[in-house]
Amino acid sequence: MEGSEGDVTVSLVNHRVDLPEEPDADLQNEESFQHGDKTSYNNVPEPDLGFESLDYDPIFNLVFENSRKDLQSRQLYGYTGLTLAKWSITILIGILVGLVAYLIEMCQEFLLTRKKELTQRIMVNGLMLSFIGFASFSVLLVLVACCLVLFWAPSAGGGGVTLVMAYLNGTDIPEFFQFKTLVTKIIGSICTISSGLMLGQEGPMVHIGAAIASLMTWIHGALPTRKKTQPSHLRRCCKPWQAKALPFDLYSDKDRREFISAGTAAGLAAAFGAPIGGVLYSLEEASSFWSRKVMWRSLICCTFATMVLALVNSWEFSTSLPGSMSFREVQPVFIVRDLPLFLVTSALTSILGVVINSAHAWLAHMRPSSSYKVLRIIEACFVTLISVTVMFVLPLCFGQCMEVPAQKTPSGTMDRHYWFRYTCPAPNTTAGVHYYNDLATLFFSLPRQNMQELYGMHGDAETEFSIRSLGIHSLSALVLFILAYGIATPGGVFMPAMLVGASFGGFLGRIFQRLLPSAHVQPGLHALVGTAAMLGGFLRASISLVVITVEGFGGVDFILPLIVAIVVSNWVAYHFHDAGAYEADLERIAGVCFLQSEPPRELIAFSAADLMSSNVVCFHEVVTVAEVLKVLQTRRHNGFPVLRHTHSDTSNGGGKFVGLILRHQLLLLLEERAFVEIDPQVLLHTQKYAWENNFSTNMQFLDHAMRIYHHFHYPHHRYLSSRPEALADLGVDEIVGAVNSSNSKPGNVSDDINTTADAPKKVLALDLRPFMNRAPITVRRECSAQRVYIIFRTLGLRHLCVTDSHNKVIGIITRKDIAMAQKQGRLSKDKRFQHW
Ligand code: ATP
Ligand code: MG
Incomplete structure (x- = not known):
């Protein structure tokens, strides 16, 4: 008789109990848990898996369904306000990104220009003095940026594009989108770029756009009042705001992902003044999940960002956009017969891109780790000093004095x-x-201005920039860029790579000009082709690069040479490295698991059974608090299948697979004390029978469950997640005390139930049914590993349960399992077909 245990009384108790005098040592020290230790399929010790994953797949539970119904009942003529809120936030993100881009660009321009003027002025008193002044100012700026990163917001270091990509792929990076990281990134990139280091602001702008977008999704969460019922010991760790005031939330990882994709696009669009390029970049490089909706959101966001930038800029200057790099007076003309030479320029420049990637990978092992903060600071200051020295010494030795062209x-x-x-x-x-x-002009000016001049090169070899200066500049800039790429300050790689490419392309153009006087070579065009080829070889981007370059420079006529450059450079670079700079960095960052868009070829011969962890730790639908605590204390897993006992079950650990509950949901239930108080005898029965009737009629419970549900997406629960402190912060002792005091004697509740005849009257339990995901995705053990990969990648899954032909859970796969399998080559060849 399923579900007819008539004497079951489910009562909702919201226990706030006093701390027990003695914590339950037995329970806390309990080491072994019968539901099985993780035995990896090949006994490789569990690696330190670093960052946790995100839950992009929505949780379809009873409370979710009910809250949707509740939302619909509150709507006004079919309108809930959600769409309006989302679009308003999108526009707001665009506007803010535009303003921040303007701020960074202006500060950078102001500081660099003043520094250059000052250097020139001090030079009257001696070159050494101006060098010392310049160097100390630069080192000071780098010091500020470095200290901010190392001591306040470590995740603000570097460009940030890689980690944005990782986030959008499903890896959660703690503190990456916090306000302090945003502030550090803005101040840090202004300081870094103004110091004269070979780093740019495009990467940071991508991170800044994403961080603004992420913070904006919090906006409405901050509106309502403080949660009054929260006990003081919880306020330390829990978000004190209640999101009930508005009938929707944007906290789910899936919603935030959309905004962050749009913010990323807007960041790049603002940096280059290229709205379509920004959208394409987000699509091609940054985002792992794309849809029509995301495209529209990104486009609107980019448009507002560039519009605001243009507007603010036209009030101030009335020149071109600060982000854009349009051609100056002289625009080269593309002629098809130039193409063969462009092929040569593209191939040679892309090899420089490969050199950067290899040198960066090599240097990455030599750099001090971020735990050695002082060494990291010394490294950054040292690189700055080298850069400044090169900037001063090389022009002195090799620079040529030329006349400023008449029209300039x-x-x-x-x-x-x-x-x-x-x-x-x-x-x-x-x-x-x-x-x-x-040469001094090339070293001391803004990269944007340099590129404009390089693209405008048209005169003979002894005007504008000499061959020697271009050659020296491109190679020394390359070395300085490699040194700076990886220090502990915010700074991106886009612009320096473009500058090196432009300079080297211009150099090759000048050489062709000299070697083939009758070919009417236009060195400016070679500089443009060099830029694209460098980005193609270094970053391996394609369409977005063409569009960014075309939009940024306003040179729609040059689409053909640009495409040639991108194709050739990608092709050439492919023969040296499999991956571009971002992918290579993602491989290197410990703890980040990045799932590429295509499943790896090596997985072709394996099945889900080869990837899964067996001996899965499961819960029953109604489970005692003591058991939950014991599992959470001894296991770090983030997902637990939920089982229902059926009549046919004779084995102890078996049961029908009915759902999946996440660790942070359990933590929340514990925090909210969402306990049911039940007779242990009944609990014994409930583990044998389903409880449908009692549950569905208990509306009071469902109401409470819905209130709890509103907190499910609070990001703080994620940060608590699998860390052991999380449980302590939730007042576990207190809960254990509650459990104990509800029993007559201390000890394990479930043991009591099983062993003692005169068992205590009531025990505290959690009813997982309203909260568990009732429709988790599962695969059969025979499912091919490549298909498992595709399921993870396309759905943004975090857990995938593996079942046998009787729908019994026999294993679990996480996205990290599959990423680690390909990364570490955990699948040995003899595992093949073992399970088939
Ligand atoms: P993340 O922590 O980001 O969700 P993860 O791979 O570290 O990803 P965990 O839940 O921490 O996932 O699990 C760590 C390991 O334990 C994984 O190899 C996974 O296959 C395995 N595992 C996950 N859940 C269970 C479970 N309920 N029972 C047994 N093993 C599990
Ligand atoms: Mg984990």
Whole structure:
């Protein structure tokens, strides 16, 4: 008679009990748990898996269904306000990203230009003095950025694109989108870029866009009042806001993912003034999940970001967008017969991209780890000093003094701050001749301005930039870039790579110009092709790069050479490395499991059974608090299958697979004291029979469950998750005390039930049925490993239960399991077909 245990009384108790005098040592020290230790299929010790995964797959539980119904009943003529809220937040993200991009660009421009002017002025008193001034200012800036990162917000270091990609792929990076990280990233990138290091702001802008987007999804959570019922010991660790005031939430990982994809796109769009390029970049590189909705959200976000940037900029300057790099007066003309030379430029430049990747990988092992903070600071200051020294010494030794071209005199249309005199003769005002050092100009100016000038190169080899200066600049910038790429300050790789590519392309153009005087080579075009080829070889991006370059430089006529450059560079680079810079970095970062879009070929011969962990720790639908605590204390797993005993079950641990409960849900239930008080005898029966009737009629319980459900998406529960402190923070002792005091004698509740005849009247239990995911995805053990990979990748899954032909859980696979399997080569060849 299923579900007809008439004497079952399910009462909701919200226990707030006093701490017991003596904590239950027996329970806490309990080491062995009968439901099985994790035995990995090949006995490899469980690796330190680093960051936790995200739950992109929605939890379809009873409370979710009910809350949807509740939402619909509250709607006004079919309108809930959710769509409006989402679009408003999207627009807000765009506006904020645009403003921040403007702020960074302006600060950077202001600081670099003033530094250059000051250096020139101090130079009257001696070169050494200006070097010392320049170097100390640069080191100071880097010191500020470095200390902020190392001592306040460690996840703000580096470009951030890699970790945004990891997040969007399903790995949670703690503190990565917090306010302090955002502030550090903004201040840090202004300092780093203004210091003269070979790093850019595009990577940080991507992170900043994503962080703004993530923070915006919190906005409505901060509106309602404080949660009054929360006991003081919980306030330390728990988010004190209640999200009940609004009928929806944007906390689910899936919703946040959409906004973060849009924020990422907006960040890049603002950095380059390229809205479509931003969307394409998010699609091609950053986001692992894409849909029409995300595309629209990204496009709107990018459009607002670039519009705000253009608007603020036109008030201030009335020149081009700060992010954009449009051509100056002279625009080269593309002629098809140039293509063969472009092939050469693309191939050679992409090899430079490969060199950067290899050197970076090699240096990554030599750099001090971030736990040695002082060493990291010394490293950053040292690299800055080398950069400044190179900037001063090379122009002095190899730079050439040239006349500022007539139409580009300081009073002319050209930015008068651009051409840098350095040690060249003073201007001859009577003749109207100004001099500049070409190499110093390249080193001391903003990369954006440099690229504009390089693309505009059209004269013969002795005008604008000499062959020698271009060669020296591209190679020394390459070395400085490799050194700076990986230090502990915020800073991206996009712009420096572009600059090195432009400079090297221009250098090759100049060489062709000299070697083939009759070919009418336009070195500016080679610089443009070099930029694209460098990005293709270094980052392996494709369409988005073409569009960013075309939008950024306003050169729609050059689409063909750009495509050629991207294709050739990708092809050439592929022969050296499998992956581009971002993928290689993702491989290197410990703890990040990145699932590529295609399943690895090696998985073809394996099945789900080869990937799964067996001896799965499961719970019953109604489970004693003591048992839950024991499992949470001794196991670090994040997901537990939920079983229902059936009449046919004779084995102790078996049962019908009915759902999946996550660790953070259990923690929340414990925190909320969502206990039911039941007779242990009844519990014994409930483990034998389903409880459908009692549950579905208990509306009071469902109401309470819904209130709890509103907290399910609070991110703080994720950060508690599998850490042992999490349980302590939730007042486990207190809960254990509650359990004990509800029993006549201390000890394990379930043992009591099983062994004692005159068992205590009531025990505390958790009813998991309203909260568990009632429709978790499962696969049969025979399912091919590649298909398992595709399921994980396309659905953003975190857990996948493996069942046998009787729907019994025989194993569990997490996204990390599958990522680690390919990373560590855990699948040995003799495992093949073992389970088939
Ligand atoms: P994440 O912590 O990000 O969710 P993970 O792979 O570390 O990913 P955990 O839940 O921490 O997942 O589990 C760690 C290991 O234990 C994995 O290899 C997984 O296959 C296995 N595992 C997960 N859940 C269970 C379970 N309920 N019973 C037995 N083994 C499990
Ligand atoms: Mg884990």
